Amino acid sequence: MLDIQKYLRLEMFPHMLCPGCGHGIVLGALLRAIHSLKLSQDEVVVVSGIGCSSRLSGYVDFDTLHTTHGRPLAFATGIKMARPELTVIVITGDGDGLSIGGNHLIHAARRNVGLTCLLLNNEIYGMTGGQAAPTTPLGKISTTGPTGPFETPFDSCRLVEAAGASFVARGITYEPATLEKLIVAAIQNPGFSFLEIISDCPEFFGRFNRMGNPADQILAQKQNVVDAKTAATLPPERLKGKMLTGILHHEPRPEYAASYQESIAQMGAQAR
Amino acid sequence: MEKMTKPVQLLQGNAACARAAIAAGCRFYGGYPISPSSEIAETMAKLLPRVGGKFIQMEDEIASLAAVIGASLAGMKAMTATSGPGFSLMQEHIGFACYTEVPCVVVDVMRGGPSTGLPTSPSQADVMQARWGTHGDHPAIALCASSPGEVYELTVRAFNLAERLRTPVILLLDEVVAHMYEKVDLGRLAGLPVEDRRKPKGAPGKLEAYAAGEDGVPAMAPFGEGYRYHVTGLAHDSRGYPTQDPAVVETTQRRLQRKVDRCRKEIVSYELLQCEDAEVIVFAYGIVAAAARQAVRQARQRGIRAGLFRAITLWPFPGEELAAAVKQAKRIVVAEMNLGQMTGEVERAVGKKKTVKTCLKANGEAITPDEIFSALQAEDACHA
Amino acid sequence: MDRYEIRLSGEGGQGLVLAGAILAEALGIQCGKHVAYTQSYGPESRGGGCRSDLVVSDQPIDYPICSQLDLLLCLTQKACDKYWVHLKEGGLLIVDSTRVTRLPSGSFEVCSVPILRTASVKLGREVVANMVCLGVIANLSGLIPREALQKALLERIPKGTEQINQRALEAGYGLTGALTPAMAHAPLP
Known part of the structure; x- marks a missing residue:
């Protein structure tokens, strides 16, 4: 039986997320995944950037590092290089990971450094009051895009796959059990694992765009996605406007920090 | 390897910096190439793996200092080197390292500015950036060398001060000092004392990560050893948890300044x-x-x-x-x-x-x- | 000996940076003098020009940058045109006789020798012109004992090239064998 409180810093509660925010569902799935993998709390490090999702690092009882806006992957790369034996999990948001931190994301993927990156996508900047994100869909309103953006949003999974990540997946907060399985698979991949999680922001994105209550918004996720396995059997017209979920790409290749460690060990052996 | 052991060598300023860093115990370098500092990265790329250290070329200077701070939190002495434009990009993380009290050394080989300026010419125009480049109130330590031999000494000192005071230390060089060669007596310099950060006493338990004693410097636990604490660039209390309590914020701000001020006599040197x-x-x-x-x-x-x-x-x-x-x-x-x-x-x-x-x-x-x-x-x- | 400034100048590929380093090693490490060695860097070297500067002294060197040259060696006309004005009164200018045809005049000695031709014709490898330079400099300046230079050379050159480089060094001594430092009126330390 999982005692989820064991993984929480109860002294940090109450948390600062809004009622109806989907990020707590992700946190639950993450902790269950860590529990099912039987990882010791001492060997897990959680690193995050700036934004609502990045606040999650403060609530969990591991070594945790709440960094600067957009840079958690760069900090995490230093940790993983220094201690390749640690399980390093990065929590970032769509603004943090794809806008200000986009460069770090593609380079972490290219290096295939052994980090598990959870990108919580709520399609808006929530912490600062609802400004446009690089994921805000065409036609959706934000405070800095009052008539909706004219910019095409990123498909983060395709971006990260192209950059070289060895594991790419997408999950939704509507399916917490599936999400947990995806997080387990992501952590198990030794290289760079990327998991985009569609979350919701009822306070800003939902309210601005008249998307109903939080439950309505979570239910709506299901309408917009098709599981990757099912998608393979469907004709293209049925996939129009849909996002794929599940494991989208998994092609293991040598992990950066371990490869480096191995190469210096060999160098040491030669020197002796 | 024979060259490594000869006591008196002709050394370039930048190479002296790298050699000294390794002698001071530096085992992680994260950097991005930029003239006129690149020889530091090149030397570290070559030498660090030989001593079991790690070198990584990051995607930019912002990421470089981020990786350095990450590695330092994981227990490695760590550094980066850059020049004006890169130093500008690093400023946010210099502030992060100050506030989260993560030891690290940042070398800035100054070149003509502003902007891209004169990438291969000497300058001393970053001295105020070294003091006030990052936002907010914070203590600053910056040393400046005037010969390759002194680059070696001050690099070791920079690491010692960073480790002792848990703060970033900036080493300022200029293009001439960085690129000139002179004789450096490595035999004599090998005897320079090396300091390490103070670790918490006793077994991991509930650590009050930012609780400091008289000297204002909290003991530092490396990540991955069971202390399980929180590090944030937000204003934080003695446990490392975010706070907006004015009294707590004020106390921390003043402690950070005081921990450097009270060592002023040891830090200040001149000829x-x-x-x-x-x-x-x-x-x-x-x-x-x-x-x-x-x-x-x-x-x-x-x-x-x-x-x-x-x-x-x-x-x-x-x-x-x-x-x-x-x-x-x-x-x-x-x-x-x-x-x-x-x-x-x-x-x-x-x-x-x-x-x-x-x-x-x-x-x-x-x-x-x-x-x-x-x-x-x-x-x-x-x-x- | 007081402060003595040497500049080797020419163009990229002539090996003057390595020659300067060998000179610095010979004087600094083998002969125990104080040395400060700087080289051209950045666009200056990319544009084809190349400069390698050495300050030598028995006393600690205050200022490492050359400004009043005691000895200037030029392997191109361009370098000669650019740098001769920095020669000290009574200094020594050594030029390559094929590449430097317009000689400046002033209160310094000029010695024109076929450095590049010696390397390419006599030794069959133009790349060793830098070692020929070292032989010429050592012979004319009387600054460095031959053994010190040979030792420094062996420290710095790639393995397998010892013979050709040593022959080049000797050829440099030979080129100016008839000239003595006194005849060239080089300022002796």
């Missing part, structure tokens, strides 16, 4: 040359101090009672020490390769009764001994 009876004293640092030394000798030969105050520590500014050294002097000539960034500090330190003149140059050329000599002779300022 005096013939100041005792000097009527005119040059204030200089870095490569300009080398020119000033020659100018002072020239002046003495001509019967001018000249002296030199060479600042080695730029931040904290050696103001009290300067004021004491210039007591009997009438004039002070501030010579620097910028438009007078330190002149204000000097004026503040020596008071209104002294005449402060300048010998400034910001065109990519080093200030020459002759230019400083003219400034020593002239009653008026010399704009070289």
Whole structure:
């Protein structure tokens, strides 16, 4: 039986997320995944950037590092290089990971450094009051895009796959059990694992765009996605406007920090 | 390997920096290539793996210092090196390292600016950026070397101060010092003391990660050893948890400043040359101090009672020490390769009764001994 | 010996940076003098020009940058045109006789020798012109004992090239064998 409180810093509660925010569902799935993998709390490090999702690092009882806006992957790369034996999990948001931190994301993927990156996508900047994100869909309103953006949003999974990540997946907060399985698979991949999680922001994105209550918004996720396995059997017209979920790409290749460690060990052996 | 063991070697300033870093225990380097600092990265890329250390070329300077801070939190002594434009990009993380109290060394090989400026020419125009480049109140430690041998010594010192005080330390070089070769006695320098960060006493338990004693410096636990604590760039309490409580925020701010201030005497270093009876004293640092030394000798030969105050520590500014050294002097000539960034500090330190003149140059050329000599002779300022 | 400034100048590929390093090693490490060695860097070297500067002294060196040259070696006309004005009164200018045809005049000695041709014709490898330079400099300046230079050379050159480089060094000594430092009126330390 999982005692989820064991993984929480109860002294940090109450948390600062809004009622109806989907990020707590992700946190639950993450902790269950860590529990099912039987990882010791001492060997897990959680690193995050700036934004609502990045606040999650403060609530969990591991070594945790709440960094600067957009840079958690760069900090995490230093940790993983220094201690390749640690399980390093990065929590970032769509603004943090794809806008200000986009460069770090593609380079972490290219290096295939052994980090598990959870990108919580709520399609808006929530912490600062609802400004446009690089994921805000065409036609959706934000405070800095009052008539909706004219910019095409990123498909983060395709971006990260192209950059070289060895594991790419997408999950939704509507399916917490599936999400947990995806997080387990992501952590198990030794290289760079990327998991985009569609979350919701009822306070800003939902309210601005008249998307109903939080439950309505979570239910709506299901309408917009098709599981990757099912998608393979469907004709293209049925996939129009849909996002794929599940494991989208998994092609293991040598992990950066371990490869480096191995190469210096060999160098040491030669020197002796 | 034979070259590694010869005690006296011809070493380039940048190479001396890398060699000293390794001697000081640095085992992680994260950096991005930029002239005129790249030889530091190149040397580290080659040497670090041989001692079991890690080198990584990051995607930019922001990421470089981020990786350095990450590695330092994971228990490795860590550094990066850059030049003006990269130093600008690193500023946010210098503040992060100050506030989260993560030891690290940042080397800035100064080149002409602003902007891309003069990528391969010397300058000293980052001295104020080293003090106030990152936002918010924070202590700053910056050292400045004027020869490759001194680069070695100050690199070791930079690591020692960073580790002792849990704060980023900046080492300022300029293109000339970084690229020139001179004899460095590695045998003698091998004996320099090396300090390590203080770890928490006792077994991991509930750690109050930012609780400090009299010296204001909390013990530092490496990630991955069971202490399980939180590090954030938000204002935080002694547990490391975010807080907006004004009393707690104020206490932390003042502790950070105090932990450096109370060690001021150990941090501040400088060199005096013939100041005792000097009527005119040059204030200089870095490569300009080398020119000033020659100018002072020239002046003495001509019967001018000249002296030199060479600042080695730029931040904290050696103001009290300067004021004491210039007591009997009438004039002070501030010579620097910028438009007078330190002149204000000097004026503040020596008071209104002294005449402060300048010998400034910001065109990519080093200030020459002759230019400083003219400034020593002239009653008026010399704009070289 | 007081401060003595040497500049080797020419164009990229002539090996003057390595020659300067060998000279610095010989004087600094083998002979125990104080040395400060700097080289051209950045666009200056990319544009084809190349400069390698050495300050030598028995006393610690205050200022490491050359400004009043005691000895200037030029392997191109361009370098000669650019740098001869920095020669000290009584200094020594050594030029390559094929590449430098317009000689400046002033109160310094000029020695024109076929450095590049010696390397390419006599030794069959133009790349060893830098070692020929070292032989010429050592012979004319009397600054460095032959053994010190040979030792420094062996420290710095790639393995397998010892023979050709040593022959080049000797050829440099030979080129100016008839000239003595006194005849060239080089300022002796």
